[in-house]
Amino acid sequence: MSETTHNGAVAVGAPPASTADDGLSPSQLAAKYGLSVSGARPGLAEYTRQLWGRRHFINEFAKARTAAQYTQARLGQLWQVMTPLLNAAVYYLIFGVLIGTRKGVDNFIAFLVTGIFIWTFTQSSIMAGVKAVSGNLGLIRALHFPRASMPIAFTLMQLQQLIMSLFVLVAIVLMTGETPDASWLLLIPALLTQWIFNTGVAMVMARLGSKMTDLAQLMPFILRTWMYTSGVMYSIDNLTQHSPTVIKVLLDINPVTVYIDLARFALIDSFTSAQLPPHVWLIALGWAAVAGVGGYVYFWKAEEQYGRG
Structure with a gap:
């Protein structure tokens, strides 16, 4: 290194001393000093641990969204119950009365209402999952947290709404002549298995x-x-x-059909085990495992992409 002195002479200085970092690549330097890429996707086990650490956030976020969903409607959260009931009334008129699907079905009202409530749970979860990421970009870009929190929170929100609606479902079933039993x-x-299935599908739709x-x-x-x-x-x-x-088998193993059939079997005395597909509980657990694990891994693989671009 050289510099000009006050009398115009050129002074030559000593070259900079070499350091231990000379010759190291950027990746080697990052590893040496413990640096990592901001927003990098953690391993699946670590990601799951982080997600479990956000469980309280997920629960409170779901509660807040449930409370805020119908704040602009005059009837408020009554729409959580009225929507499936109005759908049931429309379908009863069209399918039960005009088309005649109630023929040969004992206690068709309980049969139909149960199907509508269970179907609405899956439908609402999937539609919420579609916008779980794209509809919350502001939150995703502002805070660092496992992005799977969003679809899980939205399906938990739908489960909370279903639980509140079950009081109406049970009341209707009782009014149709059913009696509670084990x-x-x-x-x-x-x-529970349906919620796991819904969550897995919602994570696929969120990505x-x-x-x-x-x-x-x-x-x-x-x-x-x-x-x-789905036999709703x-x-x-x-x-x-x-x-x-083959047509009957495909319709019987339809995941929504399986969960609807299990709910009907639980609540309606005339819906017997003879009307359930073989190994129905194994099918229900299988769909929950495939959708839950598969959807979770599929969503996790794109963790670094959410909120970018």
Whole structure:
């Protein structure tokens, strides 16, 4: 190194001393000083640990969104119950009366209302999942937390709404002549496995919805088709009496059909085990495991992408 002195002479200085970091690549320097990429995706185990640490945030966020959802409506949270009830009334008129799907179904009102409430739980969870990331970019960009917290919170919100609605469902079932017995307790594991399934699917839809801006407009058509193949308004056994075996099997193992059938079996005496598909509980657990684990891993793999771009 050189510099000019006051008399115009050039003074030559000693070269800078070499350090121990000379020759190290950026990645080696980062490893040496414990630096990491901001927002980098942690390992799956560490990610799960972080997510468990945010469990209180998830619960409170779900409660706050539930309380705020209907603040602009005059009837407020009564719409949580009125929406599936109004749907049930419409479907009873169209399918039960005009089309006649109530024929051959004992206690069709309880049969239909149970199907509507259980279907609405899955439908609402999936639609909430579609916008779980894309609809909360401000929060995601402002704070650092496991992004899976968002779809989990939204499906938990739907579960909380369903639990509040169950009082109305039980009242309707009682008014149709059903009496409580031990089988009603089966509703608890049925809804728990359904919630795990819903959460897994919601996480898949959250990742897709974060990139596909038109998915929210497409999903109502897909969900409507799914509903019509899930035995919500009719008995699959009655409909498939003369159908090929493969059609009946595909309809029976439809995950929403499985959870609806388990709820009906729990609450309605005339809905017997003979109307359930073979190994129904294994099917329910299988769908919950596949969707829950698969959806969680699928969402985690894109953790670094959420809120960017």
